Amino acid sequence: MKTQVGIIGAGPAGLLVARILQLNGIDSVILERRTRAYVLERVRAGVLESGTVDTLRTYGMGERLNREGIPMRSMQLCWDRQKADISLDDGTGRHLTTYGQQKIVEDLILQREADGLPIVFEADVSRLDGIEDAPRIHYRHNGEDKVLECQFIAGCDGYHGVSRRHIPGSDEHVFLTEYPFAWLGILAEAAPLAARRGFAHSTRGLAVASARSASVGRLYLQVEPDADPNAMSDQQIWDELDIRMDDGTAAQLNRGPIIERSVARLRGYVCEKMRHGRLAIAGDAAHIVPPSGGKGLNLAVGDARIMAEAIRRLLTTNDTTLLDSYSEMCLRRIWPTVHWACSMCEALHIFPGQTSFQTRMQYQTLNHWGNTEIGQQRLRKAQLGLPYEI
Ligand code: APR
Structure with missing residues (x-):
């Protein structure tokens, strides 16, 4: 051919x-x-x-x-039982x-x-x-x-x-850099809530809640690099997501059937x-x-x-x-x-053997991106992406 x-x-x-x-x-x-x-x-x-x-x-x-x-x-960042909702509006639409x-x-x-x-x-x-x-x-x-x-x-x-x-x-x-953890990703037939979205830092490990559509959620948990995607029950996954996404309010994720699971190394x-x-x-x-x-x-x-x-x-x-x-x-x-x-990645995950000092350093990074003007600008610019040359 x-x-x-x-x-x-x-x-x-x-x-x-x-x-x-x-x-x-x-x-x-x-x-x-x-x-x-x-x-x-x-x-x-x-x-x-x-x-x-x-x-x-x-x-x-x-x-x-x-x-x-x-x-x-x-975009929402959550850490240490608090949350920042960062506008992505950079004035360009x-x-x-x-x-x-x-x-x-x-x-x-x-x-x-x-x-x-x-x-x-x-x-x-x-x-x-x-x-x-x-x-x-x-x-x-x-x-x-x-x-x-x-x-x-x-x-x-x-x-x-x-x-x-x-x-x-x-x-x-x-x-190359290989991180000593993986993500358990799930797709769930559970309408994502606008108030419960974004990246969460928790001392138990990262959690992420995002939407795939108005009725399907895509959520992640930090797990061990060789974790079995089927090791946790649906309820254990939802409980863990809610614990890790605690932003100091009583809000909880919408739950529903998990229709897909996979584990990916970072x-x-x-x-x-x-x-x-x-x-x-x-x-x-x-x-x-x-x-x-x-x-x-x-x-x-x-x-x-x-x-x-x-x-x-x-x-x-x-x-x-x-x-x-x-x-x-x-x-x-x-x-x-x-x-x-x-x-x-480095600000949001718990590394093996991580000290509480290192956790406090991560809080500072998240606070910078979440609550300072210069940090929010950095996050906004990076999230919206670089311009094309061609
Ligand atoms: N012969 C033919 N096809 C191959 C071979 C091969 N030897 N090896 C790999 N492929 C195919 C894979 O089956 C796959 O469908 O190449 C395709 C590569 O597609 P992606 O992995 O989706 O890569 P890319 O198109 O670069 O897209 C990058 O994928 O991993 C995500 O987050 C990543 O969103 C990004 C996107």
Whole structure:
């Protein structure tokens, strides 16, 4: 099989690169290891920066988002039995939007299918070659070994994908921190309450309450790194969430059936070498942020915009200038965002062996973000996200 751009991975990064290329008249084939049903059902992030919303609208993916996205104009931090409700209004009209990544992925897949464009599910990519001049993607599909020949490879295959290791010397450009805890994430059929939302620091560990829709809540508890997602009963989870989210009032979370549970390790990871020859990587293939801050999806969208434009210039006018500065341009958004997500992570979790002095230091950080003008500005700026250069 032949195409102009071979895209590995049908996550938000790969699907968005494909969509932008399509609207610029460039053909692509997406190869995705998982089944269609798995990709459509996978529950992930759900907080969109306004830049992400604008990007999706620009590329014709705003219809359901405009209808179902829930504006989020403030953010709550809770610690030491107190709460701060920080306005995200920076005078520009920007705000965050609650809209599950799952829906973005579904919108993009359904649109691509309606346009009659190829996504090959259950296509497991094993290796790449010719990335200097004539790229080839080797994959297995329906029990057969196949090859996709293309002019450029977009490696959008997530943290465990194969693309990154085909960038020569990429290991030497990797920066990693692993946190000694994980998040137990639940989806619950329980209408989220505006008064019981946000991030909570508790001496028992972090808790987070957020909305996925008007009737479905997405909530998290800090747990041990290797915790069993089924170790706690529904009632134990709700009790623990209420204890950790205590803000000094008697308010409690709305409870309801838990319909999904998963445990995810927290890490910060950046591969600074994001391109070699006719291969570039985007999204989780290049970086992972701890979920505190809700930045992973937004970073993937930022990379996808630059990658698609760099590929367009290469394939239409043979101009490699943007491609040559792809890593640097992406990293100007990635590092400050990773820094913010890690700062949130370090202020909100209880670390093994943490002293009460260290807990008091965390309270000071939270008080700074929650109750001082300069701290609120910092939080607002970081949460709303950095501007795009492209
Ligand atoms: N062959 C084909 N497909 C692969 C391979 C492979 N060898 N390896 C991985 N994939 C696929 C995965 O199955 C997955 O569907 O690549 C896709 C990568 O998608 P995501 O993990 O969603 O990554 P990305 O598109 O970068 O989106 C980043 O995902 O993890 C969240 O919070 C993160 O919201 C952020 C977003």
